[in-house]
Amino acid sequence: MHRRCRPARRGRSPSPVCAGRSHPDKGQVQMEDRKIDVIAEQLHGEQREAAWLQITLAAPRFAEYQVKTDRELSVIPLPPRTG
Template identity: 40%
Template sequence: MAEPNGKIEISPRGTRGALTIWGSFWMRLFKPLLDRQVSQYRETGGRSAPKFLDFPLVLLTTVGARSGKEFTHPLGGFEQEDGTWLVVASKSGASTHPAWFINLAKNPENVWLEVGNRKLRVRPSLLTGEEREAALARIAAVSPRYGKYQNKTDREMPIVRLRAS
């Protein structure tokens, strides 16, 4: 939920979840691949982007909570009928939130979404309650991995709505 100051509340870590011991090693190993994927996406306006977990690939840019640097993350995106997009902070069902979500929560005024050749400044908001549950069910129906990720952890995986601002 959004707080009065515009920040997004970060829910507690879980006590169980997918193993992430290789997380930093994995990211260092695959960073060149992710960087190339981001570059190709931008060069082709997203036309060369593969589907990611059965969703179109989108690019989410956030500003680091500690560093103040911009970071771009390729994510699966779920377009809504009203033109907004949903992204899930799943981290493959880990007990902790992904870094991009922490950055988005700490700096919600500095978030951009790239869809195809459009780059939009977006305003994030957190889905809660029945709205979140219904969205997760729709997403899991298209990409069952997300339902499995939620079953791996007792952390409530945040679902973020991104609306052009």
């Protein structure tokens, strides 16, 4: 299954991530003029590692962010909600 992953970036408000954790089944993203209902599902363990590898291969600067912090950066895919 293809998933789009977008890591949180420095300088951005954490409120979308917090809202996603509080209401994972009520997320919505906007891509250009389209709004898409999504489910926020934080990845852990091997799933997170595989997604993080994809992210850092596509955008190596995110690997630098991970090195600069003592916490693990969250990876939260936003698959479309069905039904």
